[in-house]
Amino acid sequence: MADEADDSLTLSAGALAALTEFYTERDAQTEKLEKLKARAEADDLEREDAGRRAREAGIGSMAPELSIHTFTEDWNESQFWYSDETANLLASQLLDGTSDDSVIVVVSTPSVFVALRKITAATGYTGPKPKTYLLEHDHRFAVFPEFVFYDFAHPFKLPAHLKGVVDSMICDPPFLSDDCQTKMAMTLRWLAHTTKASSTPPRVLICTGERMEKLVNRLYEPLGVSTTTYEPVHSGLKNEFCCYANFECEAWRWKREIA
DSSP states (O other): OHHHHHHHTOOOHHHHHHHHHHHHHHHHHHHHHHHHHHHHHHHHHHHTTOHHHHHHTTOOOSTTTOOGGGSOOOGGGTOOOBOHHHHHHHHHHHHTTOOTTOEEEEESOHHHHHHHHHHHHSTTOOSOOOEEEEEESOGGGGGSTTEEEOOTTSTTOSOGGGTTOBSEEEEOOSSOSHHHHHHHHHHHHHHBOOSOSSOOOOEEEEEEEGGGHHHHHHHTGGGTOEEBSOOOOBSSOOSOEEEEESSOBTTBOBHHHHO
């Protein structure tokens, strides 16, 4: 009987191979994240004119290797990464008009955050390097020191120093529901700068499904947001997607201006 019990607990060759593959992929992902964390820390040293210490530790700039694809898309988090072209464009628009004293916040849009980091850490970059924060629910992104945990169910549960000081921001609500969209709009309106001497409003970008258009335009009306002609490109996402903004640029116009 004991032998029969042992036999019944033995995995088939196929199941054993699948289990081995799962653990191998998991370990590889963990190793990648650990290396990314080390490179992020080294990059911050360089930002503080301490690049010598990073080089002596044998850790170079993270810019050449940093990629959103280091992180697998988690469907439980409703994650779909932007194409590199889309992420770079949106990141560039967030940087436009900023200075080293500006504050940029990226909400639930990690691919744009990674693009921002790559742009500002690239060799030869001479543009502004604003303070940047990633508000995100996925703790994997805590490898970055700019990570701030964010749950849209608690729209104001954020560090007090971010209230009313943000000059440029983007969000991509994870769910196409009125509740999610409304609470994230509450967050962005809480973040938007209100104490700047300049009368220039903060730059605001919203990327979400086309079917949320009426709600988005209503929620962000106080910030001047409107539907644009630009269509963000996601990997593998089939829903019609739109970009909403409170400014025009070379990449897009407001739809209401050309209707």
